Amino acid sequence: MSTNIKFAVLPGDGIGPEVMKVALEVLDVVAKKFDFTMDYKWADVGGAAIDNHGKALPESTVELCRCSDAILFGSIGGPKWESLPPNEQPERAALLPLRKIFQLFANVRPGLLYAEIADASPLRRERIPNGIDIVCIRELTGGIYFGQPKSTVTLENGEKQAIDTMVYKTSEIERIAQVAIDTARGRGRKVCSVDKANVLETSVLWRKTVADYFKKNAPDIALTNLYVDNAAMQLVRDPNQFDVLFTENMFGDILSDEMSVVCGSLGMMASASLGLGVNSHGLRFGLYEPAGGSAPDIAGKGIANPCAQILSAALMLRHSFGMEEAASAIEKAVKAAVTGGTRTGDIAFGGASVGTREMAEAIVAKL
Ligand code: NAD
Numbered sequence: 519m520s521t522n523i524k525f526a527v528l529p530g531d532g533i534g535p536e537v538m539k540v541a542l543e544v545l546d547v548v549a550k551k552f553d554f555t556m557d558y559k560w561a562d563v564g565g566a567a568i569d570n571h572g573k574a575l576p577e578s579t580v581e582l583c584r585c586s587d588a589i590l591f592g593s594i595g596g597p598k599w600e601s602l603p604p605n606e607q608p609e610r611a612a613l614l615p616l617r618k619i620f621q622l623f624a625n626v627r628p629g630l631l632y633a634e635i636a637d638a639s640p641l642r643r644e645r646i647p648n649g650i651d652i653v654c655i656r657e658l659t660g661g662i663y664f665g666q667p668k669s670t671v672t673l674e675n676g677e678k679q680a681i682d683t684m685v686y687k688t689s690e691i692e693r694i695a696q697v698a699i700d701t702a703r704g705r706g707r708k709v710c711s712v713d714k715a716n717v718l719e720t721s722v723l724w725r726k727t728v729a730d731y732f733k734k735n736a737p738d739i740a741l742t743n744l745y746v747d748n749a750a751m752q753l754v755r756d757p758n759q760f761d762v763l764f765t766e767n768m769f770g771d772i773l774s775d776e777m778s779v780v781c782g783s784l785g786m787m788a789s790a791s792l793g794l795g796v797n798s799h800g801l802r803f804g805l806y807e808p809a810g811g812s813a814p815d816i817a818g819k820g821i822a823n824p825c826a827q828i829l830s831a832a833l834m835l836r837h838s839f840g841m842e843e844a845a846s847a848i849e850k851a852v853k854a855a856v857t858g859g860t861r862t863g864d865i866a867f868g869g870a871s872v873g874t875r876e877m878a879e880a881i882v883a884k885l
Contacts, residue, residue: 521554523839524798526586528563528579531608532812533822534592540878541590541827544848547882548835552844558586563616564594564608564812574611580619587797588838589616590831591807596814617659622791622805623690624697625656625770626833629757629777629787634857638782645756650781652760653701656770657694658791660686661720663767686720686766691727697792698764699736708740708761712749712769724766749773754780774809784810785823785862788830790837797838804838806830820873823862825852828881851884858884 529538542558549556561579562570571578574594583589594608604610616622631639633649665683673679702709711728713721725743732741744752746769752759753773757780765773778787787809795803808826816822829852836845860880861871872880 521839521841522557523554523588523835523841524557524586525588525590525834525838526579526583527558527560528583528589528591529560529566530563530592530594530812531565531596532593532814532817534564534594534812536817536820536874537808537822537824537827538590538592540824540874541831544828544878544881544885545831547885548844548848551847551885552841554839554841554844558590563591563612565596565599566594567612568599568602568606568608574606574608575615580616583616583620587799587801588803588834589620589805590834591805592827593808593810593812595812596817614663616805617791618664620803620805621659621794623657623659623794624694624792625654625658625774625789626697626701626792626837627654627656627774627777627787627789627809628652628829629654629774629781631781631786632853632857635782635861639780641754641757641780646758648758650757652757652777653705653762654770654774654777655694655698655701655762655764656774657686657690657766658770659767660690661767663771684718684720684768686723688723688727691724692731693794695728695731695764696735698762699732699739702736702739702762706761707738708742709764710742710744710749710760710762712744712746712763712765712773714746714769715743716745720766728764746773750776753777757781778809783823784808784826786825786829786856788826788833790830790833792837799839801838801840804834806834806838820875821862822874824874824878825856825862825881828852828878847885848881851881854884855880 529535561582629652631650662684665685670680713724715721715725791805793803797803832845832848835841
């Protein structure tokens with residue numbers, strides 16, 4: 519009997535629904551080829567959910583996710599909802615709660631640039647003759663984005679004061695350290711842990727906890743440390759010096775975006791946010807989404823690059839459903855299509871050569 523996979527489809531806003539549609543078409547072809555069936559339902563999230571249900575993350579959407587083994591997510595937000603109060607805006611009111619509800623503590627973002635299209639990177643080709651192949655592991659549910667107190671108060675003299683709090687516990691650092699170790703074991707066995715231990719208490723704890731954990735659990739992995747300011751610099755100087763770049767929430771937010779730009783195109787960057795929970799396949803529950811946003815400037819034009827969404831679907835097959843063969847078939851097909859000359863006209867690739875649908879068709883042809 520063929521395996522059935524059950525996941526929630528949350529396309530979101532802007533280009534989200536456009537790239538989601540073609541990603542599902544690619545999945546359909548892969549399902550037939552690798553003999554599995556799919557059971558997925560769509561639900562609103564972000565701006566679309568505000569318009570249709572009055573809030574960015576309706577209970578019905580959360581319920582669908584709870585009944586699923588993974589979430590395939592598009593992207594959310596756009597100018598239409600930017601004037602809402604900050605805590606009602608799509609990203610803050612949908613993505614952060616989803617991370618919290620499903621304890622999505624580990625963000626895994628591959629930074630991959632094929633050698634054949636190294637010119638898509640803002641770096642000179644001689645710095646990256648073989649393209650780029652690194653992974654960023656970012657802690658996703660702790661640190662300054664979630665720490666309390668978090669508030670804006672008016673002082674006695676009438677001046678405003680805002681407070682964010684950066685908090686980390688040993689257990690939170692250890693569980694993400696294990697994800698970095700597991701990732702490094704499937705690659706070059708090198709982890710660079712990034713912190714700001716010369717200034718921040720949380721970073722002092724981070725560095726010590728990581729060192730102790732690796733010593734005890736991963737003597738086979740080469741661990742190095744960098745301060746975040748140096749890491750930001752090294753990432754543009756020589757990205758391939760890294761194998762697994764590993765860091766806390768806010769530093770990871772910034773460094774992983776820097777990595778995406780260095781790797782050429784946001785439209786190519788997939789990501790997996792893995793949860794603590796185990797799904798009905800005995801694997802990690804996860805949320806899989808493109809690294810970019812909803813690209814309102816090109817939404818509705820049929821020119822968005824769907825590769826990031828398609829590659830996110832491949833990550834879902836790998837991490838939440840254990841379908842390594844099907845996942846790598848998608849990754850190889852994307853690589854073959856893109857390096858074979860089929861590209862959409864996103865920021866890195868210059869003028870449009872093909873639209874979203876033609877790109878997806880080129881990928882299907884390579885499967
Ligand atoms: P963005 O990533 O949406 O767009 C930045 C640039 O990259 C734009 O020029 C866009 O056209 C281009 N781009 C992004 N993805 C592309 C693709 N697949 N194909 C071709 N070009 C692509 O970032 P932004 O403009 O800063 O944000 C737009 C909206 O998205 C905002 O509301 C923001 O809050 C939201 N956002 C959402 C997420 C998310 O859902 N996880 C992440 C980032 C930003």
